[in-house]
Amino acid sequence: MERITRTDDRVHRPAGPWTPTVHRLLAHLHEQGFVAAPEPIALGDVLETVSFVPGVAGDYPWTEDVAGEAALVTSARLLRQYHDAAASYPRDPDADVWSQAERAPVETIVHGDFAPYNCVYDGIAAVGLIDFDTAHPGPRVWDVASAVYRFAPFTTGQVEGATAPHLADRLARAAEFCRAYGLDDRSRGVLVQTMTASLVAMVTTIETEAAAGNPKFTSDLEHGHADLYRADVAWIEQHADDIAAAVA
Ligand SMILES: Nc1ncnc2c1ncn2[C@@H]1O[C@H](COP(=O)(O)OP(=O)(O)O)[C@@H](O)[C@H]1O
Ligand SMILES: [Mg+2]
Structure with a gap:
């Protein structure tokens, strides 16, 4: 099944x-x-x-629509609307169980895996958000940083369908995402370090869960996801000044 x-x-x-x-x-x-x-x-x-949220998830390979600027902008606005709605979630420490540890400062309930593949598109517009398994209390920039990593994208791996092969284009997409979200200055100042922290957290999760025999993460490990994220951390650190300047 x-x-x-x-x-x-x-x-x-x-x-x-x-x-x-x-x-x-x-x-x-x-x-x-x-x-x-x-x-x-x-x-x-x-x-x-x-x-079921009607539309098409932005899976790889990206379609021309998903790779375009309108999808980028509407996705960032959707994330902002989600964070604003989730911020008033009435937390109950006695009842709430999240799959991920809370991260300070808690500003909202972050989605935890905000990426094109967890957005649903109606043509060029992001209209849906799915897959809340990794939601947890945390700062808005936690989602924005990992979204920028996925949408720019800032990866050493190949992203099928991506239309921004050059660094300058990727930096422009990162800046556009932050602008459309309306990210505050303090969050912009920690965006790069938050992006690498979220990748390091994913590497740790994959390796810990695979060692414990969790089949999903064993598969991720076998498909080289942990190695890719490690390589991406090194690449992001190498280009940290450029990225920080672009989103400042
Ligand atoms: N509520 C939903 N509405 C529309 N499509 C969904 C929904 N939940 C899942 N899907 C579809 O199933 C795919 C995988 O579901 P998802 O919840 O993202 O789980 P995972 O990423 O863990 O496989 C999505 O990419 C999407 O195509
Ligand atoms: Mg998913």
């Missing part, structure tokens, strides 16, 4: 200890009028059910 299945307008996904908390977050988002996220429908021991 597929890990994630769809029947009509519903999506069934594996549930984890954090899923009840994520369902409370999704319900809160809808109460706040942020309807781009799935609606929570049902929760079982092994599966959760959420509503």
Whole structure:
């Protein structure tokens, strides 16, 4: 059986200890009028059910639409709207269980994996946000930094469909994302170090979970994801001044 299945307008996904908390977050988002996220429908021991968000996920290879500037700008605005809606989530330390450790300073509930592949597009416009398994309390820049890494993109790996092969183009896309989000100066000042910190955190998660026998992360390790993220940290550190200047 597929890990994630769809029947009509519903999506069934594996549930984890954090899923009840994520369902409370999704319900809160809808109460706040942020309807781009799935609606929570049902929760079982092994599966959760959420509503299908109409559109096309920005999977690799990127389509021309997803690689374009309008998708970049609307994705950044969508992240801003999500953060603003999630910021008033009524946290309950006795009940909330997140898959990731909280990060200071807590400004909102970050998505934890904001990337084109977790956005849903209607043509050139980002209209949906899915896959909240990695959501957790943290600073807005945590999502913005990892989004900039994915959208610019700042990777040494090949991104099929990417239309910004030159560093100058990637720097311009990074700046455009921050502008469209409306990122504050303090967050801009820590963006590069936050980007490398999030990559280091992913390497640690992949290696720890693979060592514990988690099949998803064993597969990530076998596909070289940890090595790629390590190489990307080195590349980002090499270009740190350029990136910091572009997003300043
Ligand atoms: N609520 C949803 N609405 C629309 N599509 C979804 C939804 N949930 C999952 N999908 C589809 O399934 C794919 C994988 O789901 P996702 O939740 O991102 O899990 P994972 O990244 O862990 O595989 C997505 O890229 C998307 O195409
Ligand atoms: Mg996903």
